[in-house]
Amino acid sequence: MQLFPLKIFPSNTNFDFMRVKNLNYALSVFLFILSLVWIGIYKFNFGIDFAGGISMELRINQTPDLAKMRMILNELNIGEIVLQNFGSDKDISIRAGISSEENLMHNIELIKSALKQNFPYEIEYRKVDFVGPQVGNQMIQSGIMAMLLSFLSIMVYIWIRFEWQFGIGVLAALIHDAVLSLGFLSVTKLDFNLSTIAAILTIIGYSVNDTVVIYDRIRENLRKYNKKTIGTIINMSVNETLSRTTITVFTTLLANLALILYGGEAIKSFSVLVFFGILIGTYSSIFISAPIITLFNFKNLK
Incomplete structure (x- = not known):
């Protein structure tokens, strides 16, 4: 042939x-x-990499619904939200585009509260950082x-x-x-x-x-x-x-x-x-x- x-x-x-x-x-x-x-x-x-914002790394006890999680967090209106897996399906990276350190802790608590109220997951917050504009x-x-x-x-x-x-x-x-x-x-x-x-x-x-x-x-x-x-x-x-x-x-x-x-x-x-x-x-x-x-x-x- x-x-x-x-x-x-x-x-x-x-x-x-x-x-x-x-x-x-x-x-x-x-x-x-x-x-x-x-x-x-x-x-x-x-994006957050250059403008600054909150960076969080989570480990969840089961594979999460990222689409629903992204929708819930965007409803908070605290800035651009980027969710993605890293390492495994149960490891999640959350980045929120907040260029000012004002109300920083309040916004972090809003994210944690929204996740706790809307998802029956056991969540371990392994890392919470703020990426500044500098x-x-x-x-x-x-x-x-x-x-x-x-x-x-x-x-x-x-x-x-x-x-x-x-x-x-x-x-x-x-x-x-x-x-x-x-x-x-x-x-x-x-x-x-x-x-x-x-x-x-x-x-x-x-x-x-x-x-x-x-x-x-x-x-x-x-x-x-x-x-x-x-x-x-x-x-x-x-x-x-x-x-x-x-x-x-x-x-x-x-x-x-x-x-x-x-x-x-x-x-x-x-x-x-x-x-x-x-x-x-x-x-x-x-x-x-x-x-x-x-x-x-x-x-x-x-």
Whole structure:
């Protein structure tokens, strides 16, 4: 029995990607500026990790009804409530987004009282902490540093593996993807928490992987067809890798869709942002990082 490889696009496509490069540049610049302006005006919906709040760890004698528990605690109107399991089904983490220490003990007692009155559980409060805004600011700084270090590491890798001209294309695509993803986060008002930083780093890694595959083919074709124009070679290379690119993004989006549908509120920001970022990263790999290298001279490429 002969198995045929899965293909969304045939391997002999001949799309003229370079024909629309100026339109794509204009669209990307517009979305880039719009994202920065939106972020500047409307900021982010910072979660408990950054804004501060109450953090409680509970152990319950039976598997609790988290949906009902979340509904009861949200009715208290003391701030954003995040519930999730950790370790086991009987270990619960409760975080309440309270940025001020005023009425702190009162709000903690409200949570304990609501749980006692509505659930016939034996509850052991193993840890009760308050995450202050100062800690949140430190986390923001750490998150920014993590993204900057990831950018630097990627640029060193590209500089070693490719010529410096390719590095400019990668840098442009990564900044484009990161800013548009943050703009999407600001527009949708998804929680900006620690998982958001992980999502941005995931998007950056995915975008680089996609771009490196296309760049490998461009460099190979530059050496093979040294009499063709750089625009023709880029079109040829993107078309040759298009089937691989579409299959990768399709399967990755399917896996991510499962996280969106079944992952629950605890990872909602992460899964939705990664879904959007994969689309943006695929777009930038084809329409930003590849065409931008036409600005450079590759006649002396060895």
